[in-house]
Amino acid sequence: MSKNIKIRLFSATPLSADIEWLPNDAQSHYLLNVLRLKIGDEIKVFDGQNGEYVGKIVSLSKKNCTVKILQKVRDMKYCPDLWLLFAPVKKDKTDFIIAGATELGVSKIIPTLTKRTITERIKTERYEAQVIEACEQCRRLDVPQISDPQSLEKILETWSQDRILYFMDETGNGGDIQTVFKNASTAKAAILVGPEGGFSDEELQLLRQKNFAKAVSLGERILRAETAVHAALSCWQAICGDWK
Amino acid sequence: MSKNIKIRLFSATPLSADIEWLPNDAQSHYLLNVLRLKIGDEIKVFDGQNGEYVGKIVSLSKKNCTVKILQKVRDMKYCPDLWLLFAPVKKDKTDFIIAGATELGVSKIIPTLTKRTITERIKTERYEAQVIEACEQCRRLDVPQISDPQSLEKILETWSQDRILYFMDETGNGGDIQTVFKNASTAKAAILVGPEGGFSDEELQLLRQKNFAKAVSLGERILRAETAVHAALSCWQAICGDWK
Numbered sequence: 001m002s003k004n005i006k007i008r009l010f011s012a013t014p015l016s017a018d019i020e021w022l023p024n025d026a027q028s029h030y031l032l033n034v035l036r037l038k039i040g041d042e043i044k045v046f047d048g049q050n051g052e053y054v055g056k057i058v059s060l061s062k063k064n065c066t067v068k069i070l071q072k073v074r075d076m077k078y079c080p081d082l083w084l085l086f087a088p089v090k091k092d093k094t095d096f097i098i099a100g101a102t103e104l105g106v107s108k109i110i111p112t113l114t115k116r117t118i119t120e121r122i123k124t125e126r127y128e129a130q131v132i133e134a135c136e137q138c139r140r141l142d143v144p145q146i147s148d149p150q151s152l153e154k155i156l157e158t159w160s161q162d163r164i165l166y167f168m169d170e171t172g173n174g175g176d177i178q179t180v181f182k183n184a185s186t187a188k189a190a191i192l193v194g195p196e197g198g199f200s201d202e203e204l205q206l207l208r209q210k211n212f213a214k215a216v217s218l219g220e221r222i223l224r225a226e227t228a229v230h231a232a233l234s235c236w237q238a239i240c241g242d243w244k
Numbered sequence: 245m246s247k248n249i250k251i252r253l254f255s256a257t258p259l260s261a262d263i264e265w266l267p268n269d270a271q272s273h274y275l276l277n278v279l280r281l282k283i284g285d286e287i288k289v290f291d292g293q294n295g296e297y298v299g300k301i302v303s304l305s306k307k308n309c310t311v312k313i314l315q316k317v318r319d320m321k322y323c324p325d326l327w328l329l330f331a332p333v334k335k336d337k338t339d340f341i342i343a344g345a346t347e348l349g350v351s352k353i354i355p356t357l358t359k360r361t362i363t364e365r366i367k368t369e370r371y372e373a374q375v376i377e378a379c380e381q382c383r384r385l386d387v388p389q390i391s392d393p394q395s396l397e398k399i400l401e402t403w404s405q406d407r408i409l410y411f412m413d414e415t416g417n418g419g420d421i422q423t424v425f426k427n428a429s430t431a432k433a434a435i436l437v438g439p440e441g442g443f444s445d446e447e448l449q450l451l452r453q454k455n456f457a458k459a460v461s462l463g464e465r466i467l468r469a470e471t472a473v474h475a476a477l478s479c480w481q482a483i484c485g486d487w488k
Contacts, residue, residue: 103466103471104471105463137466176482219481222347222383227348227474230471231348238421238479243420243422243461
């Protein structure tokens with residue numbers, strides 16, 4: 001029966017059977033005023049650390065409600081250790097990148113400042129809200145972490161050698177994506193997609209000097225940033241990740 | 245030198261060296277009022293059938309200009325024989341699907357009416373304009389064809405047996421995408437992505453009866469339609485298509 005419950009909300013506090021959970025104001029508004037749920041109606045709740053539970057509305061006021069957490073219905077499971085480094089673009093395109101990356105199972109998202117990144121548009125609180133909404137919809141159990149924006153230079157300086165950094169190379173000098181991903185030597189990976197206009201020559205030179213960085217080509221057509229992010233993450237999940 | 249020309253326009257009429265080409269009103273507006281080009285400035289033009297040419301503005305008025313076509317700079321090349329069948333969704337999401345599919349190299353796009361497709365939003369003229377814009381930006385030489393909307397039932401009835409139809413199956417009963425694509429027995433392929441809410445049980449049953457149709461799983465997370473389109477097309481290009 002729990003399979004038929006479509007409503008799925010994130011709890012910022014840890015869950016366990018028999019506790020009472022208080023949805024936040026936005027969630028309560030959604031449950032009570034949008035969906036018009038009543039006492040006795042059931043929803044699903046996940047907390048990003050203990051799994052997914054069925055809960056039942058046991059009391060409500062005009063603005064808030066209390067949900068009694070019943071049994072656990074899915075054990076906790078984490079997505080593969082795949083990071084996304086992307087150069088923020090226009091708002092609606094960044095929205096697609098963040099939601100898509102969450103659905104495509106990244107564990108961490110790092111807004112990356114490159115020479116041509118448009119920096120005034122980086123709002124990590126907004127990204128965090130989008131990530132949670134995407135987790136609720138796509139049935140993920142864990143929530144990807146959003147890092148503060150960092151410069152590409154700084155990221156490369158402090159990079160851990162045991163994580164491969166695949167960067168999408170528009171110059172035609174990258175390996176074909178299937179071959180490069182198949183030859184992955186570590187389970188930890190990161191995908192780096194540059195800004196509109198691409199990486200600068202200096203950035204490409206810097207990347208090519210790092211032995212943890214692998215250049216990947218996505219064919220001859222020039223992909224927009226949001227398409228390239230979806231493309232690279234999908235191929236990684238198909239070849240190295242949890243779609244296998 | 246032609247490599248540095250970034251402006252790239254589509255000609256609806258065939259091109260050849262030495263002819264004069266007249267941009268349409270929107271293109272002229274873009275060249276003269278947005279980019280403020282002058283006589284002697286060079287652009288690239290492609291016609292979807294003969295390749296790509298350099299052209300030079302040789303005369304202009306307030307509203308229009310004439311472009312003299314100079315030499316051919318890229319020979320004609322077609323994308324692989326890959327179709328996309330998708331159930332139209334909300335406007336901004338459909339925009340991402342159409343532009344992404346063009347960049348990801350589909351040869352034909354068929355808006356597909358399923359039980360849960362929202363049909364009032366299908367505007368094929370709009371799709372055609374978006375496809376051309378995406379071709380101009382991604383440097384494609386051919387232009388994908390947009391079909392009139394068709395019902396899934398009708399499409400399946402008249403399907404040619406020599407084209408595999410991969411349908412994205414959210415029920416968990418599909419094969420993993422890498423294995424299914426690797427075992428492709430024909431070069432002609434089509435990707436079918438269902439509407440929000442998925443295929444109906446009857447549609448799934450119908451698809452499973454067809455020996456040209458292969459069910460594909462994109463993992464346990466539920467992808468939105470636009471993410472699923474990008475994901476399936478990318479994996480196909482990586483494994484069977486022109487990213488190899």
